Amino acid sequence: MTANDQALDPAAHAGDDAVEQRPRPDRETGASAPQCCFICQSRDIALHRSAVSFSIYRCAACNLLWVGEEVTTEELAAFYGEDYYESESEFGYLGLEYDRMEPLHRRNARALLKACEKIMPLRRRRVLDVGCGYGFFLHEARETFGAEVVGVEISQHAQTYARQTLGLDVTLGDLLDTDIATDSVDLVSMIGTIEHFVRPDLVVAEAARVLKPGGLLLVTTLDIRGPIRLYKLKPPEHLFYFDHDNCCRLLEGFGFDCQPPRFLFWRYDVLDIAVRLCDFFGLRRMRRPFLALQRKTGVVPALIPTNEMRIIARKR
Numbered sequence: 479m480t481a482n483d484q485a486l487d488p489a490a491h492a493g494d495d496a497v498e499q500r501p502r503p504d505r506e507t508g509a510s511a512p513q514c515c516f517i518c519q520s521r522d523i524a525l526h527r528s529a530v531s532f533s534i535y536r537c538a539a540c541n542l543l544w545v546g547e548e549v550t551t552e553e554l555a556a557f558y559g560e561d562y563y564e565s566e567s568e569f570g571y572l573g574l575e576y577d578r579m580e581p582l583h584r585r586n587a588r589a590l591l592k593a594c595e596k597i598m599p600l601r602r603r604r605v606l607d608v609g610c611g612y613g614f615f616l617h618e619a620r621e622t623f624g625a626e627v628v629g630v631e632i633s634q635h636a637q638t639y640a641r642q643t644l645g646l647d648v649t650l651g652d653l654l655d656t657d658i659a660t661d662s663v664d665l666v667s668m669i670g671t672i673e674h675f676v677r678p679d680l681v682v683a684e685a686a687r688v689l690k691p692g693g694l695l696l697v698t699t700l701d702i703r704g705p706i707r708l709y710k711l712k713p714p715e716h717l718f719y720f721d722h723d724n725c726c727r728l729l730e731g732f733g734f735d736c737q738p739p740r741f742l743f744w745r746y747d748v749l750d751i752a753v754r755l756c757d758f759f760g761l762r763r764m765r766r767p768f769l770a771l772q773r774k775t776g777v778v779p780a781l782i783p784t785n786e787m788r789i790i791a792r793k794r
C-alpha cells in the first residue's frame with residue numbers, strides 16, 4: 479500500500495497511526511514530486527503551475543489541484559497570526575478587518591445552519607467547527623439552537639478571541655491533536671477551511687470518527703469547476719483546490735453520503751467586493767480608497783454569488 483493509498487483508506491487513520499501518517503507522501507519517499515493523485519490515486523498527474531515558490535500539481539483524472547511541497551502545521555500556525563485577519567497583506571482578509579464584518583459573518587453562519595436544520599433538527603445538538611476562526615458560527619449555533627459547541631483553531635490569535643470574547647470552548651491546534659470521543663458529535667463544519675488543511679483526508683477521517691451515525695458534515699470550499707471560475711492559487715494559504723466531484727469523492731471515501739453540492743451565495747459588504755476584485759486583478763494600490771471609504775460608510779450588505787460550493791454530507 480502506497481502512502482497515497484493509505485491517504486484514502488479509513489482503516490489507515492485509526493488511532494495514533496493517523497498522526498504518524500501526516501507528512502506529505504512525496505516527502506516521505508524522498509521524491510521531488512507526488513507520485514499519484516491525492517484523491518483518486520491516478521498517476522496521470524503533472525505540474526500545473528508554480529505560485530509563490532510552490533508547485534501546484536493537477537490530476538488529469540479528477541481535476542484536483544494541490545500543492546506538492548510539504549507545509550507543516552507549525553508553519554501554518556505562524557501564518558495565521560493577527561495579520562492574517564487584520565492587515566492588508568495579500569493573504570487572509572486583505573485589510574477588511576475581520577471583526578468589523580461580524581454582523582455579516584453571523585448572517586452567513588445562520589444561513590448555513592438553516593441549510594443543515596432542513597436536513598437534521600439542530601436544537602440541543604453537539605456542533606464541532608474545524609478551523610472555527612473567531613467562533614461566530616459556533617456562537618450562532620449556541621445562541622439560535624441551544625447547541626453544545628466546541629471548536630478547533632490553529633490560529634492562536636483567533637482562538638484567543640473565540641475563548642475570551644465569545645466564551646467558547648475552542649482548542650488551539652489541529653483536529654487530529656484533540657481527544658473528542660467517537661460518535662459524540664451531531665454536526666461537524668469546515669467552513670472555508672478544508673482547502674487550508676495539510677492533510678484534508680485525515681481531517682475528514684477524524685470528522686467521520688467523531689460524528690454519530692447519521693450526523694452531518696458541512697463543507698464550503700472553492701469549486702474550480704463551478705459556475706464562477708475566478709480564483710487565485712494562493713499557497714500556502716490554500717493547499718487544495720477541489721471541484722464538486724472530487725470533493726464529494728473524498729468525503730464518500732470516508733463513509734459519507736453527499737447531498738448534491740450547492741452553489742454558495744454569501745453576504746459581503748459591497749466595498750468588500752470591490753477590494754476583493756482589486757486584489758484578484760492585481761490592483762493592490764486601488765484597494766486603499768475602498769478600504770478608507772468602507773471605514774466611513776460602515777457595513778452595507780449584499781448577497782452575491784461566489785466561486786464556492788456548499789456540501790452537506792451525512793455519515794452512513
Ligand SMILES: [Zn+2]
Nearest residue numbers: 515518537540
Ligand atoms: Zn485525481
